[in-house]
Amino acid sequence: MLKLKNISVAFKDNKVLDQLDFSATEGEVIGIAAPNGTGKTTMFNVISNYLKPDEGKVVFQGQYEYKSEKDQVKIYQGLTNLPNQDDLFEDLSGVDHIKLFANMWNGKKKGIQSIIDELNMDHYVRNKVKTYSLGMRQRLCFAMMRAADSSVMLMDEVMNGLDISNVSLISDKLIEMKHEGKLMFVASHLLENLDIYADRVLFLRGGKIVHEHDVNNNDETFIKLELNPTEYENFIQKHDVPENHHYISKRLLCIPFSTLPSPDQMEWIEIALEYNHDELDISTLGTLEFYEKYYHDISYIRN
Numbered sequence: 018m019l020k021l022k023n024i025s026v027a028f029k030d031n032k033v034l035d036q037l038d039f040s041a042t043e044g045e046v047i048g049i050a051a052p053n054g055t056g057k058t059t060m061f062n063v064i065s066n067y068l069k070p071d072e073g074k075v076v077f078q079g080q081y082e083y084k085s086e087k088d089q090v091k092i093y094q095g096l097t098n099l100p101n102q103d104d105l106f107e108d109l110s111g112v113d114h115i116k117l118f119a120n121m122w123n124g125k126k127k128g129i130q131s132i133i134d135e136l137n138m139d140h141y142v143r144n145k146v147k148t149y150s151l152g153m154r155q156r157l158c159f160a161m162m163r164a165a166d167s168s169v170m171l172m173d174e175v176m177n178g179l180d181i182s183n184v185s186l187i188s189d190k191l192i193e194m195k196h197e198g199k200l201m202f203v204a205s206h207l208l209e210n211l212d213i214y215a216d217r218v219l220f221l222r223g224g225k226i227v228h229e230h231d232v233n234n235n236d237e238t239f240i241k242l243e244l245n246p247t248e249y250e251n252f253i254q255k256h257d258v259p260e261n262h263h264y265i266s267k268r269l270l271c272i273p274f275s276t277l278p279s280p281d282q283m284e285w286i287e288i289a290l291e292y293n294h295d296e297l298d299i300s301t302l303g304t305l306e307f308y309e310k311y312y313h314d315i316s317y318i319r320n
């Protein structure tokens with residue numbers, strides 16, 4: 018449904034995206050977990066045609082590109098960006114905003130009240146935006162995008178300003194929307210939350226996707242041991258740790274477990290119990306751990 022083909026973007030000598038190649042299909046939530054300044058917004062801007070890449074192209078539904086005006090209109094009809102809170106009109110009501118987006122994208126006009134209800138907005142949505150709190154504004158931004166009902170949605174920090182119960186509410190909506198067949202890109206700093214609704218999580222570094230975490234097929238378990246660098250060095254001297262282990266953030270050793278034959282598993286359990294004083298952690302790796310792995314040294318980021 019959406020392909021990024023060898024996208025490169027540089028601002029002077031700052032190469033922000035470097036031959037980025039990626040495709041996604043309907044019914045997927047693509048999470049993007051990356052520290053500030055790694056190029057998430059730039060990537061969204063290229064997808065939305067706010068920014069022309071130096072190289073490469075974006076292709077929608079296997080045929081539409083930002084080449085002709087006709088194609089652009091087709092793409093814009095199927096694409097929305099989560100509005101920014103700063104873009105809201107203070108003297109208009111929430112309902113006005115939701116209707117505006119529904120009209121502009123020819124979206125769910127009939128379903129506006131159900132969107133309001135499902136996001137618990139009924140008690141405030143007819144008041145002017147200037148009376149709203151941060152969380153109320155953020156739910157409105159989400160409701161506007163939901164009302165536009167486009168097939169592709171780009172969301173930068175969708176959970177911005179939301180409390181725990183609203184994070185959970187929006188997470189449920191994202192899952193519902195992917196079952197409706199939407200393709201959604203969600204950049205978020207709430208890493209563990211991404212594992213709840215994302216299908217794949219991309220890790221951007223140096224302008225490239227350095228890792229793609231497949232959340233749905235994540236059944237490989239690891240024995241996890243908290244070890245400082247000296248303990249880690251001693252450990253790998255003493256034990257024959259498989260090469261494909263991870264040592265994350267100079268604190269966490271993850272030894273592949275489920276891929277080992279049973280006798281080796283037993284042996285590693287005994288070793289782990291010896292080190293961790295009878296506590297055993299055997300689990301999968303989540304977005305948070307990959308984040309620590311790839312961004313432990315973030316000094317390369319320029320801003």
Ligand SMILES: Nc1ncnc2c1ncn2[C@@H]1O[C@H](COP(=O)(O)OP(=O)(O)OP(=O)(O)O)[C@@H](O)[C@H]1O
Binds near residue numbers: 028051052053057060
């Ligand atoms: N218009 C611009 N001119 C010059 N440099 C830019 C421009 N836009 C972005 N950059 C630079 O590109 C890099 C990536 O910026 P971008 O906004 O894409 O990052 P981000 O991952 O979205 O960050 P954040 O999480 O802070 O929003 C940064 O080094 C930034 O300074």
